[in-house]
Amino acid sequence: MAANNNRRMSGKKGAQVGSGGQRRKGLEGRGPTPPAEMRKGHKKNRIANAQAKRTQGRPSNRTGGPRGKATSEMVVGRNPVVEALREGVPAVTLYVQQFIDNDERVREALQLAGDRGGIHLMEAPRPELDRMTNGLNHQGLVLQVPPYEYAHPEDLVAAAYDEGQDPLIVALDGVTDPRNLGAVVRSVSAFGGHGVLVPERRAAGMTAGAWKTSAGTAARTPVARATNLTRALEQYKKAGIVVVGLAADGEHAVGDLAALEGPVVIVVGSEGKGLSRLVGETCDYRVRIPMPGGAESLNAGVAAGVVLYEAARRRA
Template identity: 85%
Template sequence: MAANNRRMSGKKGAQIGSGGKRRRGLEGKGPTPPAEARKGHVKNRLANAKAKQQARRPKARPGQRSTSELVVGRNPVYEALRDGVPASTLYVQQFIDNDERVRDALALAAERGGIHLMEAPRPELDRMTNGLNHQGLVLQVPPYEYAHAEDLTAAAYDAGQDPLIVLLDGVTDPRNLGAVVRSVSAFGGHGVVVPERRAAGMSAGAWKSSAGAAARTPVARATNLTRTLEAYKKEGVIVVGLAADGEADVTDLPALAGPVAIVVGSEGKGLSRLVGETCDIRVRIPMPGGAESLNAGVAAGIVLYEAARRRA
């Protein structure tokens, strides 16, 4: 009898109750997780691989890169290519009228090298440019890689030179930025610093105005211009602000012969209050002709010339 009972149960030992296993089994496991979260699923493996790849990439610091830009129209595209504006892709409309400007643009792109030529239908170019009059030519300018403000002084000291840096406060015209970059390059400066917000960046217009100087003169972006100036002062750099009501003439400033950061404000508002208060000294440019102000590019050029003269 006992043997028969053992054969019927199929198991040895006590068989009273299930310990709640059957009840828990009936409760279910809830909603099915997405494929990316299911271990062993192909999408889960792809997501993990992508996450590991991104983790290995060096993280860019805030403000290091700008967004890409499109130059549209036959003349603007040709001029951008002629003036050396960096470009990654030239989009050409299918069945475009092959006039002289188109041929010249294509020849310049091929001559420079490294620029991808892409043929696209007109509706696609209309979508890319939000309906602007592109005339069948669109040039993509890659994001500008900004330097870091502290790198400018470090590079100068490493070269055994006193830093000569220009900072722009509220300058919104990219042509003025390009002109300042050109002057900094011409007079032996070590770079330009612009605020991250409410200021001109290194766009195609700034590149063109720099006349190629942007390729050899670094431009840095600062999250907070006042904090950047304070950091420069701790490194022994004299901060000189340009202002119409400055305490001294720029021609009477021996400090320009040493480590100096020149701050130029906008033509209309000049230096902002906090930036002006952070300057070690504010100077004015003598203007016997009676003009009220100069644009940022001209003002920076005058001070940089004086600095170069004293350093020579």
């Protein structure tokens, strides 16, 4: 009898010696039920997959195609994705790795995407996410940000006059850090400006980083893009708008410039090189920000904020 029991215990079928507790993990809870868009085989999952594939298949050009649109951007990593969703960065699709560890950041990302609405949730195997992100450390979360819809330079002027106000615009010359662009957008919004103008090439664009730094103000403050910044400024001058360039050796102090009371474009250069030669020659005035503390320069976001404050004070 004992020999027969031993044969049963050593066979492939039935219980095995020492198996107690091995299936305990299988009985543990697996967290909340995932949304319908992430459940394989569900109708909403198939619809989300199809829509995401169509979005990925659209042709685009990062440096600006015939319509001046940038390509979509991927935000990768658990912390960057959660921060982007918290700051309201526009998003098309949230990709979640299959069998991902369901930690606090993953749950928050799913919650934020679900609460916002309009963001497709897709489950993808790790190799697919590796391919999409060119091997970056995505940690199982990838957020697809749609191309930014840039305004036309003339739109900024038209919007101001539609509101019965003189245009107050900031143009950036050679500013390549998206965080500086986002900070300028935030300052323009804070001081009642009507938009930001950037060159199409060799300049920061409205990436997820710029959106985050703008603290949501990019949703209501337009950013226009010009093929040639000098020509765009010349067109503004023909429309009766004064072009004011910031320069460390400017002939006027910013607090003494009465031109800030009327229609004006404030041109801010990079912290290191300042204004380019052609843009500097196009300016009606070159103004400086007095800095008694001895600093040689300010970054674009801070410099724009100082001049915008002075313009808003004079207009008030």
